[in-house]
Amino acid sequence: MFRQPITSAMTGRRRFNCISSEQELQMGNQSYKEVLSSSHGKILPEHHPTTALVKRVLDRLIPQAPIVGANWRVHVIKDDGMINAFVLPGGKVFVYTGILPVCEDEDGLAAVLGHEIAHVVARHPAERMSNSLLTIGAVVLISAMFDISGQIPSLLLNLMYSLPNSRTQEAEADEMGLMMMSKACYNPEAAARLWSRMQRLEKEAPPQFMSTHPSSYNREEAIRDRLHKAQNVYEQSGCDSMQTYSEISPYINARLQR
Template structure:
């Protein structure tokens, strides 16, 4: 009883609201601690993809950097972080992520699905929204409760530790990560609308993602909602996003979608039969030929 009361008190004391959505959640990790973990992971990720990161003056890197710069004013206090953009030459991987502290990684395999800069903005705003909501800190904070739950399941039902972990993941961890994904979709949609990217592009993106990946695991076994459910949720958020889009006067803004297509075509100008993506000429004034981040 004492342990339960103490644990309940700690839980209630550390409840806070997620920005924008106002969801109540437990979090004991400070933004500074969250960023420190991001720094460690960033160095490891750079080593992991060494030799496959496109240079700063490559059209893909320039394109991703432009979109990130345009989204930053909508991130609140995160615009002052040390942002770095990296594009990994991996045509088979349809992925992108943003580490705490503003370290952006985009894999070339997702760019054709993005279709244009609005689609790319939908991907990047979602990934940046995880940082706005401090989802990494939330996951670390919940880790202790998941471990405790797994131990209790193992003792009460007299099952093995691995089975207890599986049950805890199925009923606690996975639903929470799916909640975070939908929340990042919501926050990211508002961010891209505020940055004058067409919010409808986010719904279109998930339609293309569904077409490109028709086979996916059942949602209850996945860390992410299904592509269909994500698109359906985004459609529900669209009126709010369109209102923000109009309030910002974005209808009168000329969004340069053609630059995405130009960058994609430039990246494909290589020797026939080669998978190497050519580099554009180095920018004047560059002091380091090995500099492979945008900022």
């Protein structure tokens, strides 16, 4: 069913979405089962210190994430070669151990989790699915009108529409995640430092116009431009009066000493 463009509550960005919240949740539940199956034997137990670390950070971020009906679950996957984390619709959180040394501390982990939670808050999975349906329809229409192979319009639409839109979503999640972590009394400067470390890790990254993500350099610069606003949010949340510190988990500490 066609729906009018909707506006992101936190950023005011207009976007197209034809997927309902119920459909998005169903997709999230299906993906959750698939990830659990593919990660069988590699998920750390709930009582593991690293899982407890992720839960501790998540517990402070959840009140800043307006996701109705979320059933939050944390899973840490033992894979030191995978620098990744993601959150599925419905609040299922997956963190690969490979990203923890890059996070360095709880503030860095809050920057990562805030970004991933923001994708769900902004309903980016539904937006991506909607855009995919729109792109497929456009490719079929253009191919029929001009009697050409679908590969050419598919490539052009990918470069001119899908990839830029994906980069816009990533930038939006960066901004939303920065504000959420600041409200949760995590140091917003840690987000900029995180992307500085990410930039040093990048090897043979594609040009930004061919990537689904903005470059780490551009992400760091954009976050630094918003640090003044984030710092105000941090102070208005009463964080200066809290005795906060970044606690490095035994797992991260062991990794950094290798």
